[in-house]
Amino acid sequence: MKIHPAYEMLRPGKKFPNVWCPGCGHGIVQGAIIRAVERLGINRDEVAMVSGIGCSSRMPVYVDFNSLHTAHGRALPFATGVKLHNPKLHVIVITGDGDALAIGGNHFIHAARRNMELTVILMNNNIYGMTGGQYSPTTPIGKRASTAPYGCAERDFDACALAIAAGAVFAARGTVYNAVELDKMIEKALTKKGFALVEALSPCPTLYGRLNKEGSAVKMMQTQKANTINLKAAEKLTPQELEGKIITGIFHDGEAQPYTEVYQQIIAKAQGK
Amino acid sequence: MSKQIKLWQGNEACAEGAMYAGCDFFGGYPITPSTEVAEILAAMLPKVGGKFIQMEDEIASMGTILGAAAAGAKSMTSTSGPGFSLMMELLGYGCMAEIPCVIVNVQRAGPSTGLPTKGAQADVMQTRWGTHGDHPTIALCPSSIEESFKLTVKAFNLAEKFRMPVILLLDEFIGHMREKMEVPEPGELEIYNHPRPKVDPKEYQHYADGSSVGGPYAAMGSGYRFNITGLTHDKKGFPTARLDEIQWKMDRLRDKIDQHLAELTEVEEEFLDDAEIVIFSYGAAARSSQQAVRQARAKGIKVGLLRPTTIWPFPDRIVTDVLKKCKTMLVAEISQGQLVYEVERCNKSNTPVVPVLRYDGEMITPAQILKAVEEAQK
Numbered sequence: 209m210k211i212h213p214a215y216e217m218l219r220p221g222k223k224f225p226n227v228w229c230p231g232c233g234h235g236i237v238q239g240a241i242i243r244a245v246e247r248l249g250i251n252r253d254e255v256a257m258v259s260g261i262g263c264s265s266r267m268p269v270y271v272d273f274n275s276l277h278t279a280h281g282r283a284l285p286f287a288t289g290v291k292l293h294n295p296k297l298h299v300i301v302i303t304g305d306g307d308a309l310a311i312g313g314n315h316f317i318h319a320a321r322r323n324m325e326l327t328v329i330l331m332n333n334n335i336y337g338m339t340g341g342q343y344s345p346t347t348p349i350g351k352r353a354s355t356a357p358y359g360c361a362e363r364d365f366d367a368c369a370l371a372i373a374a375g376a377v378f379a380a381r382g383t384v385y386n387a388v389e390l391d392k393m394i395e396k397a398l399t400k401k402g403f404a405l406v407e408a409l410s411p412c413p414t415l416y417g418r419l420n421k422e423g424s425a426v427k428m429m430q431t432q433k434a435n436t437i438n439l440k441a442a443e444k445l446t447p448q449e450l451e452g453k454i455i456t457g458i459f460h461d462g463e464a465q466p467y468t469e470v471y472q473q474i475i476a477k478a479q480g481k
Numbered sequence: 482m483s484k485q486i487k488l489w490q491g492n493e494a495c496a497e498g499a500m501y502a503g504c505d506f507f508g509g510y511p512i513t514p515s516t517e518v519a520e521i522l523a524a525m526l527p528k529v530g531g532k533f534i535q536m537e538d539e540i541a542s543m544g545t546i547l548g549a550a551a552a553g554a555k556s557m558t559s560t561s562g563p564g565f566s567l568m569m570e571l572l573g574y575g576c577m578a579e580i581p582c583v584i585v586n587v588q589r590a591g592p593s594t595g596l597p598t599k600g601a602q603a604d605v606m607q608t609r610w611g612t613h614g615d616h617p618t619i620a621l622c623p624s625s626i627e628e629s630f631k632l633t634v635k636a637f638n639l640a641e642k643f644r645m646p647v648i649l650l651l652d653e654f655i656g657h658m659r660e661k662m663e664v665p666e667p668g669e670l671e672i673y674n675h676p677r678p679k680v681d682p683k684e685y686q687h688y689a690d691g692s693s694v695g696g697p698y699a700a701m702g703s704g705y706r707f708n709i710t711g712l713t714h715d716k717k718g719f720p721t722a723r724l725d726e727i728q729w730k731m732d733r734l735r736d737k738i739d740q741h742l743a744e745l746t747e748v749e750e751e752f753l754d755d756a757e758i759v760i761f762s763y764g765a766a767a768r769s770s771q772q773a774v775r776q777a778r779a780k781g782i783k784v785g786l787l788r789p790t791t792i793w794p795f796p797d798r799i800v801t802d803v804l805k806k807c808k809t810m811l812v813a814e815i816s817q818g819q820l821v822y823e824v825e826r827c828n829k830s831n832t833p834v835v836p837v838l839r840y841d842g843e844m845i846t847p848a849q850i851l852k853a854v855e856e857a858q859k
Contacts, residue, residue: 223719253704258548269708269719274701276551277710277720278544279574285508285541289548289556290701292532293506297552297702315544318537471532478527 231425
């Protein structure tokens with residue numbers, strides 16, 4: 209039997225089955241990351257996967273990289289330390305909407321501002337999954353959550369726009385429905401020298417779907433397909449036609465000197481070179 | 482060649498001591514009265530290829546030094562009261578994940594933002610109990626500029642050896658006081674660097690038995706792939722809910738300190754042999770206490786000084802023994818008496834324990850302590 213080349217990047221034995229619920233999109237994102245690392249031929253010893261707390265952030269246990277599962281919202285500061293001390297490592301940050309944008313919101317904008325070379329995979333399922341379905345900074349206004357029984361009263365964040373405004377060199381939004389496109393986005397993000405964000409829309413049928421009567425996991429994937437529209441297609445539509453649609457694609461693909469390079473110059477200056 | 486003589490502040494000596502110890506990573510957030518530590522290291526670290534980063538807050542500062550340490554750095558941060566409070570979440574993480582690093586807390590008067598430019602010694606209990614859950618801490622407290630240097634070196638050594646964050650508990654008085662010191666030559670003070678593993682990466686266990694103290698453990702990116710988590714974990718570092726593994730982890734955290742108390746506990750004694758009255762005092766307060774002891778001795782009063790340089794783990798056994806031998810123990814500190822209860826806890830001989838306290842932001846004076854000694858003698 210031929211073993212899939214990505215298989216060796218998983219941690220067999222007692223780590224599986226994983227904690228994710230049936231129908232959760234996070235496994236597809238994990239697969240996309242593994243495939244991207246495999247296609248780019250990156251040595252596993254040179255990958256550090258750093259996560260915060262939440263459903264998404266459990267990923268480091270399942271993937272056989274150097275892995276660091278930190279505290280809620282704090283993945284980016286830890287990742288900053290790892291990368292700055294050892295710039296040879298490809299540092300992939302696994303985070304969720306609550307982790308990155310609520311408790312970790314300040315770290316998120318500052319890591320982007322510094323242009324710290326991190327590949328940030330933000331799995332957005334619009335809800336706090338691990339704690340049981342409370343509303344997050346990306347829960348759309350009016351949608352229900354266990355702490356929003358009458359509908360969410362808060363406006364939601366656009367993570368990509370936030371990252372771009374803060375100075376990220378790359379920001380893209382994909383969905384687990386369009387897995388092939390997501391693969392490519394993550395692959396591209398991994399090659400960027402600087403703060404690169406991929407926001408992966410990942411359905412949570414167990415909590416978000418149930419609380420908002422969005423049907424089965426399959427139904428949620430179909431809804432995801434119907435409600436998302438690619439950036440290029442969206443450009444041809446009027447604001448009225450785009451109402452209720454979520455735009456996907458690469459929003460920003462720029463260049464800026466990454467932090468560790470700038471810091472190397474600081475070292476040279478301090479040493480009088 | 483004669484030794485270098487410097488007129489340094491405590492904060493300066495601390496930064497210089499960090500460089501001497503081989504610190505190569507500093508992440509911090511400015512806060513009075515600790516800022517000189519960061520400012521000096523911002524200038525010095527890049528000269529030796531080390532990294533300095535000013536983070537967005539103290540939580541991020543702790544995160545970044547833990548990340549750097551996991552990747553193999555000798556890392557450090559410095560802060561003061563309110564910043565130290567913010568660091569508690571990740572200080573606990575560092576203890577749980579067994580990541581070595583040094584945290585300097587230059588104590589200022591609180592609570593809250595309190596008196597930013599004035600000193601206190603009121604973070605002793607936060608140093609011990611500030612995080613949640615059960616785990617011991619190590620905290621060192623210098624009384625002089627030279628000791629600020631030496632104990633910073635020691636803090637790095639203990640962090641490396643015991644695989645945990647070590648706190649250097651300064652106070653504003655020592656941090657900003659200038660004093661002459663002889664700078665140790667390279668090689669004069671011991672530098673401990675924990676060994677790296679030699680086993681096959683497939684067999685490597687990041688938390689294997691025996692490696693909690695002095696044993697080898699790997700850095701990220703060195704060919705040993707392992708998992709670090711703040712969740713209760715097994716020997717390989719993977720989350721566990723197995724009762725025996727939880728028990729193993731919790732015992733390990735406690736035992737690595739409890740089984741090395743003699744090595745960890747350090748005190749300085751002065752005139753203790755025949756002392757009827759003993760002053761227990763540390764940090765800046767111990768300087769006034771020392772002065773008071775000398776003045777009292779000149780008056781023929783049999784008084785001595787017990788000065789811990791390791792405040793956590795608390796020198797229980799030594800304090801208990803001294804209490805048995807003396808008639809009265811005075812606890813002189815710049816707080817409302819954080820250490821009085823600790824001394825009472827060690828008091829198995831019902832020896833009178835008298836607090837001598839000052840907490841208005843100013844330095845406790847020798848006169849105040851001498852007065853208390855004279856009253857105790859009556």
